[in-house]
Amino acid sequence: MANIALNGLVKKYGSTTAVHGIDLQVKDGEFVVLVGPSGCGKSTTLRMIAGLEDISGGTITIDGRVVNEAEPKDRNIAMVFQNYAIYPHMSVAQNIGFGLYTSKLPEHEKKKRIEETAKILGLEKLLDRRPSQLSGGQRQRVAIGRAMVRNPAAFLFDEPLSNLDAQLRTQMRLEIKKLHQRLGTTIVFVTHDQVEAMTMADRIVVMRDGHILQVGTPMELYENPQDIFTARFIGSPTMNLLPAHLAEKAGRTVAEIDGLEASVAVPADYAKAASGSEVFVGVRPHDLVVGAEAGEGSFALSGAVSVVEPLGPETLVHLDVGGTSIIASAPGKVIPQAGQRVTVHATPGSLYLFDKKTERALCRL
Amino acid sequence: MTTAPLSAHGARRGFPVRPGRIITWTLLFLGGLVMVTPILFMLSTSLKDASQVYDLRLIPEAPSLDNYVTVLSDGRFLRWFINSLIVAVCVTLSNVFFDSLVGYTLAKFNFRGRYLVFIAILSTLMIPTEMLVIPWYLMASNFGWIDTYWGIMFPGMMTAFGTFLMKQFFETVPDEFLEAARVDGLNEFTIWWRVAMPLVTPALSALAIFTFLGNWTAFFWPLIVTNSRDLYTLPVGLSSFAVEQAIQWEMIMTGASLATIPTLIVFLLLQRYIVRGVMLAGLKG
Numbered sequence: 325m326a327n328i329a330l331n332g333l334v335k336k337y338g339s340t341t342a343v344h345g346i347d348l349q350v351k352d353g354e355f356v357v358l359v360g361p362s363g364c365g366k367s368t369t370l371r372m373i374a375g376l377e378d379i380s381g382g383t384i385t386i387d388g389r390v391v392n393e394a395e396p397k398d399r400n401i402a403m404v405f406q407n408y409a410i411y412p413h414m415s416v417a418q419n420i421g422f423g424l425y426t427s428k429l430p431e432h433e434k435k436k437r438i439e440e441t442a443k444i445l446g447l448e449k450l451l452d453r454r455p456s457q458l459s460g461g462q463r464q465r466v467a468i469g470r471a472m473v474r475n476p477a478a479f480l481f482d483e484p485l486s487n488l489d490a491q492l493r494t495q496m497r498l499e500i501k502k503l504h505q506r507l508g509t510t511i512v513f514v515t516h517d518q519v520e521a522m523t524m525a526d527r528i529v530v531m532r533d534g535h536i537l538q539v540g541t542p543m544e545l546y547e548n549p550q551d552i553f554t555a556r557f558i559g560s561p562t563m564n565l566l567p568a569h570l571a572e573k574a575g576r577t578v579a580e581i582d583g584l585e586a587s588v589a590v591p592a593d594y595a596k597a598a599s600g601s602e603v604f605v606g607v608r609p610h611d612l613v614v615g616a617e618a619g620e621g622s623f624a625l626s627g628a629v630s631v632v633e634p635l636g637p638e639t640l641v642h643l644d645v646g647g648t649s650i651i652a653s654a655p656g657k658v659i660p661q662a663g664q665r666v667t668v669h670a671t672p673g674s675l676y677l678f679d680k681k682t683e684r685a686l687c688r689l
Numbered sequence: 690m691t692t693a694p695l696s697a698h699g700a701r702r703g704f705p706v707r708p709g710r711i712i713t714w715t716l717l718f719l720g721g722l723v724m725v726t727p728i729l730f731m732l733s734t735s736l737k738d739a740s741q742v743y744d745l746r747l748i749p750e751a752p753s754l755d756n757y758v759t760v761l762s763d764g765r766f767l768r769w770f771i772n773s774l775i776v777a778v779c780v781t782l783s784n785v786f787f788d789s790l791v792g793y794t795l796a797k798f799n800f801r802g803r804y805l806v807f808i809a810i811l812s813t814l815m816i817p818t819e820m821l822v823i824p825w826y827l828m829a830s831n832f833g834w835i836d837t838y839w840g841i842m843f844p845g846m847m848t849a850f851g852t853f854l855m856k857q858f859f860e861t862v863p864d865e866f867l868e869a870a871r872v873d874g875l876n877e878f879t880i881w882w883r884v885a886m887p888l889v890t891p892a893l894s895a896l897a898i899f900t901f902l903g904n905w906t907a908f909f910w911p912l913i914v915t916n917s918r919d920l921y922t923l924p925v926g927l928s929s930f931a932v933e934q935a936i937q938w939e940m941i942m943t944g945a946s947l948a949t950i951p952t953l954i955v956f957l958l959l960q961r962y963i964v965r966g967v968m969l970a971g972l973k974g
Contacts, residue, residue, distance in 0.1 A: 376868050397874035409865035413887040425883075426874035470873070 326387040326400070326477035326510050327352050328373060334381030335368050335534075342368045344534040345382060350478075355504050355511045359521040359557070360531035366514045369531075370480050373512060374403050387477060397426070402471035403480040406487065408463045410455050410470065416442070417451040420469040427474070441473045444503070461492045468503070478510040485520060497523055518558050522546070530554045552683040555606055555676060561640060564612065564650040565604040565678070570595050579605050579677060579689075581625075583646045588623055588675055594687040602680040605689070607650075611674035614641050614654035614666050621672040623689075625650070629660045643668065728949075734942035742938045756943040766944060768919060769926035774951065775838060776911070776922055777904040780845045784900045785893055787847040792855025793881050797867060807856070813849045822913060829914055840914045841922065845904060851896050858892035859885060894959040901955050905948070923948050 328350040335343040343365040350356045358366040371377040373384055375396035383390050391399050402423065410419045421438045429437070442448045445465045455463055464484060471479055481500070485493045501524050504511055515521055521528045522542045530537045530545065530553070538550045542558075549555035549563075556562045568579040570590060577595040580587040588605060607623070618624060627645035639654045643666070652668040660666050675689040729747060736752040737744070744750070760766050795807050825844050826835075834840035862885055870880045886893065908924040915921055921929070927944040930937045 374868075374872055376871065396868075396872045401872065403869065403872045405865040405869060407863060407865050409863070409869040411866065411884060411887070413890075422870075423873050425879075467869075470869070474873070 327385075328478060328510060328512065329385040330369070330373070330382065331385070332382035333369065333372060333379060333384065335365070335372060335377065336380040342534050343372070346534075346536045348529060348536065348539065350510060350512060353508045353510055355501075355513065355524060355526045356529060357513045357515060357521040357525035357527075358529045358531055359515055359518060361516060361557075364531040365534040366531050367482055370482055370512060370514045374401060374480050375399050400477040401480055402474055402476035402478075403482065404464075404467050404471050404484045406483040408467040408487075410463055410466045412455050414454075415451065416447055416453050416455075416458070416466050419455070419466050420447075420473050423470040423473040437473050441469045444472070444506075445469050460488050461496060464488065464496060465499075468500070472503075472507070476509070478512065481511065481513040483515055485515070486517070493520075500524065519560060522558065528558070530557060548685070548688075549676070550685050552604065552606075552678050555678070555685070559608055561609045561651045563606045563608050563676070565606050566648060566650070567680070568603050568605045570598060570601045570603060579603055581605060583648070584625070586623065586625055588689050590677060590689065591687060594677065597686055598679050599681045600679075603686070604678040604680055606676035606678055607670050607674060609640060609651040609653050611670045612650070612652040612668045613670070614652050614660060614668050615658055616669040618669050619671060623670040623672075623675055624667055626665060626667045629662050629664045629666060631662065632659055634659055641666070641668075731942045731945055734939055735946045737939055739937070739939055756939050757947070760940060760943045760947065765918065765926060766947075769921050769923045770947070772838075772920060773905055773923040773948075776841050776907075777901050777951075779838075780842050780904045781897050781900045783842075783846040784848060784851045785897055788851030788896060789855040789859075789886065789889070789893065790881065791847070791852045793859045793885055795852070796856045796859035797862075797864070797885075810849045810852050814853075818909065822910065825910070826913060835914060836916045836920055838920070841911050841920070844910060845900075845907075848900070851900065854896055855889065855892060858889045862888050898955060898959055902952055905952055
């Protein structure tokens with residue numbers, strides 16, 4: 325097991341900078357997920373940790389040793405790739421054992437390790453098969469097995485689930501999480517899927533355009549996003565953002581939703597922190613409930629239902645509110661009809677205020 | 690709900706006879722005929738005696754294996770056969786090794802001047818062999834390689850065509866395969882040998898077949914660089930049947946028929962690798 329530290333890590337391709345001096349500490353045994361849209365630098369960062377990309381600046385430290393110049397094989401890490409990268413000309417046993425190719429272990433010990441690894445991953449009956457005879461999930465397990473067999477200090481996963489269908493992805497997500505709980509090895513996992521990040525990570529690192537925007541536990545990121553990007557990237561369906569402006573009303577500062585009668589009170593200190601009067605009021609679809617009772621200080625919006633998406637336990641309701649499209653939710657058995665006018669309520673404390681210019685979060689309302 | 694009767698079109702579905710297909714089959718048949726006829730005549734002539742050689746009937750009047758006995762009992766033929774085998778096998782192994790090593794390097798490593806090196810190698814394809822023969826001969830002469838196996842082999846030990854072919858194939862090998870091996874601790878030579886090479890088996894087979902055939906049938910350069918009859922390759926030796934006394938067509942055809950055997954074996958051994966899509970099995974999908 326190992327600590328991994330990135331200090332001022334930079335990656336440049338010619339004049340283009342892909343990673344802008346990021347800092348990150350991954351603790352021993354921690355499961356850290358790098359998440360962000362395509363091109364945000366997450367895979368590049370992972371490949372730099374693996375030693376597959378040269379670094380343009382900063383340092384990478386694994387277990388207290390700076391490994392900037394170390395070859396991948398000298399970093400004691402294992403990597404699982406998006407396309408599995410298991411060798412088609414080798415059997416499952418040979419593929420798993422390939423991780424021990426350079427090991428000086430005696431043959432019987434290697435065989436024992438391969439069998440143990442196959443047993444953990446449920447591959448013991450498939451050891452003689454070729455990759456072409458395996459399903460996508462089994463291939464992915466072989467790739468994980470090849471990484472596991474070496475007992476590395478850390479695992480690096482580069483979008484390993486993105487080629488699997490939705491059902492298999494959910495299953496493999498669970499298996500990887502169980503594996504982490506069992507082995508306790510440090511894992512750095514890259515994905516663009518926020519659900520994977522939320523469900524597996526001890527901590528999530530949100531990246532955009534080569535910068536780290538926020539690092540935190542899944543619930544920290546969900547509850548207290550520090551900017552609009554993180555707020556909208558984490559959580560599904562994505563957070564509603566209502567354009568608003570700050571105004572003084574009856575001696576109080578309020579955020580008046582543009583084009584609507586609705587407004588929400590803003591603590592004066594936070595209003596002062598805004599760079600201008602233009603802001604966004606954010607509210608998650610799950611906090612904006614159709615048919616909820618209007619409590620004291622609750623935030624209400626009315627609009628016409630445009631589309632409903634029944635999901636079983638709940639229904640997502642798309643509303644047209646004064647020309648702005650928002651998503652609300654309704655209990656599973658309450659399914660409004662398209663065209664119907666409904667009122668949705670959010671309880672106090674479930675709204676977010678963002679500065680429109682800086683895109684930073686100002687406070688929760 | 691009613692069940693529609695089988696249409697006439699449906700009934701014929703097992704035997705689709707479309708005009709386009711008739712034309713295709715006819716052209717393929719004619720093409721095949723053009724290719725096979727000389728081979729049939731070669732086999733036919735090898736079974737005739739000298740008096741029947743100019744009788745163009747495909748089936749000999751009195752077929753006999755006497756020519757085969759004569760050719761095989763002549764020690765020179767066996768010697769030339771072995772010479773050709775040594776040259777073709779050595780050059781093929783050398784090409785498979787060096788062409789793929791250089792092709793892999795050009796395809797998978799970024800280094801300054803990579804493109805220039807590739808262009809330089811490709812540009813040698815544009816020089817006709819006839820122009821190269823004199824420099825080759827001078828070189829062989831200066832180094833004392835005239836009338837040696839090495840003298841016959843050295844110009845073909847590595848080829849621009851093979852390098853180009855292998856580079857193109859190695860470019861289709863996903864980098865993840867190589868990176869996974871790199872992370873697993875293999876050195877670059879082992880990655881090439883143990884991981885990359887098995888993934889391009891179809892290309893290696895094609896290269897091996899082309900190189901073997903090219904060298905097995907090579908005539909011009911072995912004729913120039915060899916003096917002693919003991920070092921003749923099969924095509925050079927067979928041609929001597931034509932010039933020694935009168936042209937002995939039946940002997941030439943018998944030798945040529947025997948000479949096709951190794952090429953057939955090589956093709957039969959390697960053809961399955963050409964059609965087998967080995968590489969994609971380990972990838973998604």
